[in-house]
Amino acid sequence: MLRILHSLPRTHKLLLLPVATMVTVLGAQKIVTTYQDVQREHRTLDTVIVPLEVDASPGLPSLSFQRSPLGDAIDIASQALDATRQHMPLANLVDEESFELELIDSASASADGDLPLALTRPSNSQPEADLAEALPTHLDQGAVHMAVVVGTIGSGMLDHDGTLMADATSYEPLPDDELGLFEDGPVILEQEIAANKSFVPEWQTYEVKQGDTFAVMAQNRLGMGYSEVIRLLDQLPDKAVLARWRAGDSFDYQLDEDGNLLAMRMMRNARDGFLVERDDSGFEVATIERTGEASQRLFAGTVSGSFTRSAQATGLSSAEISELSRVLGKKLDFRRDTRRGDRFQVLVESDIIDGSSFDPRVLAVQYEGERLDLTLIRNDTDNNFYTPNGESLDPAFNRYPFEGSYRLSSNFNPRRKHPVTGRVSPHRGTDFAMPIGTPVVAPADGRVEKVANHPTAGRYIVVRHDNGYQTRYLHLSRPLVSRGDRVTMGERIALSGNTGRSTGPHLHYEVLVNSSQVNAMTVSLPENKSLSGDKLVAFRRQAEPLLAVLQSGDTGTVVASRRSNDEG
Numbered sequence: 291m292l293r294i295l296h297s298l299p300r301t302h303k304l305l306l307l308p309v310a311t312m313v314t315v316l317g318a319q320k321i322v323t324t325y326q327d328v329q330r331e332h333r334t335l336d337t338v339i340v341p342l343e344v345d346a347s348p349g350l351p352s353l354s355f356q357r358s359p360l361g362d363a364i365d366i367a368s369q370a371l372d373a374t375r376q377h378m379p380l381a382n383l384v385d386e387e388s389f390e391l392e393l394i395d396s397a398s399a400s401a402d403g404d405l406p407l408a409l410t411r412p413s414n415s416q417p418e419a420d421l422a423e424a425l426p427t428h429l430d431q432g433a434v435h436m437a438v439v440v441g442t443i444g445s446g447m448l449d450h451d452g453t454l455m456a457d458a459t460s461y462e463p464l465p466d467d468e469l470g471l472f473e474d475g476p477v478i479l480e481q482e483i484a485a486n487k488s489f490v491p492e493w494q495t496y497e498v499k500q501g502d503t504f505a506v507m508a509q510n511r512l513g514m515g516y517s518e519v520i521r522l523l524d525q526l527p528d529k530a531v532l533a534r535w536r537a538g539d540s541f542d543y544q545l546d547e548d549g550n551l552l553a554m555r556m557m558r559n560a561r562d563g564f565l566v567e568r569d570d571s572g573f574e575v576a577t578i579e580r581t582g583e584a585s586q587r588l589f590a591g592t593v594s595g596s597f598t599r600s601a602q603a604t605g606l607s608s609a610e611i612s613e614l615s616r617v618l619g620k621k622l623d624f625r626r627d628t629r630r631g632d633r634f635q636v637l638v639e640s641d642i643i644d645g646s647s648f649d650p651r652v653l654a655v656q657y658e659g660e661r662l663d664l665t666l667i668r669n670d671t672d673n674n675f676y677t678p679n680g681e682s683l684d685p686a687f688n689r690y691p692f693e694g695s696y697r698l699s700s701n702f703n704p705r706r707k708h709p710v711t712g713r714v715s716p717h718r719g720t721d722f723a724m725p726i727g728t729p730v731v732a733p734a735d736g737r738v739e740k741v742a743n744h745p746t747a748g749r750y751i752v753v754r755h756d757n758g759y760q761t762r763y764l765h766l767s768r769p770l771v772s773r774g775d776r777v778t779m780g781e782r783i784a785l786s787g788n789t790g791r792s793t794g795p796h797l798h799y800e801v802l803v804n805s806s807q808v809n810a811m812t813v814s815l816p817e818n819k820s821l822s823g824d825k826l827v828a829f830r831r832q833a834e835p836l837l838a839v840l841q842s843g844d845t846g847t848v849v850a851s852r853r854s855n856d857e858g
Contacts, residue, residue, distance in 0.1 A: 491544040491552055498539040504532040512543060513550035518572075525575045526564060531556045560644040582641030582648060588839060593632040593659075597624045601636075610638055610650045617655060617675055620683045620756040621664050623737055626774045632659035635840050654836040662776070665840070667833040671825070678837060680821035680829055684757045685779055687815035688733040691761065691799055692722070692786075699723040699796055702809040718807040719764070719800040726767050726795045728786040732777040733761060734816075741769045747798075748790025751783060757816050760805070764798035765789050 496511065504523075508514040514522075523529050544552040550568075555578070557563030563578040591604040601611045614636055615624070622628070637654040640647040655675075657664045666675040666683070675683050700721035708715035736755035743749050749766040767787025777783055788795040801810040821829050 489547045491546060493542050493544055493555075495540055495542050498535045498537055500537045502535055502537075504535065508551070512554075513545065513548070522566065522573050525573060526566075527575070527577070528558065528564070531558055531564060560646045561641075561648050580643055582643035584639055585642045585647075586637060586639050586653070586839070588635060588637050588843060590633070590635045590843065593628050593634070594630055597628050601634075604636075606636065606638070607647070607650060610636070610652065613650070613652050614655065617652060617666060617683075618657060618664070621666075621735075622657065622659075622662055623774065627659065627661045627776075629660040632657065634658070635843070637836060637839055654833075654840055656840045665837075667829075667836055669821070669829050670832055671828070674819065676821060676829060678830070678833055680826040682819035682821075684816050684819050685735055686818035687755065687757065687759065688779065689811070689815065690722075691730055691733045691763065692724070692728065692797070693731065696722045696724045696728075696797075698811075702807075702811065719762070719798045720810050722797045722799065724786050724795065724797055726785075726787050728797070729782045730763055730766070730784040730786055730797060732779055732781050732783050734759070735778050736761075736776075738771045738773055738775045738777060738783070741771065741773050744790060746791045748787065748792065749784075753777060753783070758803075759815075760802040762798075762800040762802070764800075765792045765796060 496507070505516065505519045508519050509516065523532060526532065541557075542555040544554075546552050552568050554566040555563065556566075557578065561580050561582070563580075565576045565578050567574050567576070589601075589604040589606050591600050593600045598611060598615070601614060606614070618624075635654075635656045636652060638650050639653050640650040642648075651668070653668050655664070655666045665678055667678060668675055698720065700717055702717065702720050704716040704718060706715055706717045707713065732753060734755045734757065736753045738751065739754045739760070740750075740752040744764075747764040749769060750762060750764045751766065751769055751771065753761050753763075755761065763784055765787055766784045766789065768785045769783070770785065771777060771783045786795065786797045799810055800807050801813055802808070803813065
């Protein structure tokens, strides 16, 4: 019948393709069944002929052949059947022509190989692999395997040397336990991990409630005795951290397996706190100090009322205003020099921790006022403030308040005796004999505090200098300045004279430190602290970006600017 099938026209072969496929499967089934029957009846193998190549090794027939494009599937199936019946090697199978192939959805046949077969029309959505699923389930698996081998050859899934191509795969999976992968049984990791798990203390947080005391809480929650609580409080540098609780405060703690305190962490603020850890002898206390991220903030405001209230209106803290007042106070008299409408900017750097500011440092100040314009920059090297040109707020202080050379007629002497009465009459200044009208100059920068007349001192002037010192000039013939005037080193402030109780023309000169007279000829006076040379170059390089911030008003972080309506 198969030879007749082979001689049919090509269109007839296409219609009978399912028949040829099933014949291949059933033919292989018949061979294997016959072989099994022979084995059961102890018959010889003469009735079963499986052709092999002369040089073939035991096993399946050689599958090596020259692979070519997929040919006429019906001719391949016919040749395979002929080879089986006529003892032809499977390697002699050849393809004749490539063509489009459509497969049926399913096919069925009886186990004894009787035809015809039951066929189902092709479906566009039916995959080719479903054809194998349509085979009778009671077919011998060896026959199915031989049919799959033949199908593999016909579909081109074997390379010319008999090895599977990249898209080939096994057609029947095997369970892992049959391959010996778990000879000792599966390993349950959860059980083994649980068996070796050790205790690891975890940090917990306690929030203080109204009426809580540490002594009671420690005994109830931390497993501490009263004596342990007392010893711990004695070891803390700041007992208020635990002794003066407020509702809402919190601290972290760790307990051991028995519920006793291992460690405790308490913060006084976002930056500072204490760490308590249990050791063999009791508790050990260490200090916690958190470091923050340096952040620059620019505050800008306008004077309206007192300078302090105007600075507070910008958002500056009390500590920042205190440092600002100290810096500006060396050049600015807040009671007399500030005017409504004066503008100021303050660049502050501080450490930011959890949104809170710590250790504020004024980096730069700019004041634009009716009576004074001033810009000051902090120098990182010595933390002193200088003008952009490197001039110090604490300039040099000259020893003598005049130009030229004049005779010292009376020294500073707190134990001097009066020449007539013989009683102790302290002389708390230094007298220089000089003609009336001799110019008197300021020995350092400062501000005139007082210009007045006195029966004994005559006409006199008091000047407060930027370094905090004061100077007084007595027996003057004429003052050249007024109260509140700003004076600079070397500026003429008066003319000498002979007013008040004086025995002759002279200048009585006093220097006061902390409001007490000192010997002007021996007191330690500030030297010139202005920057020069390499120090000046380095300072200008550092000051450049700070000046740019003051001019642009942009720090890249936070800029605060308010106008105060408060009156001082």
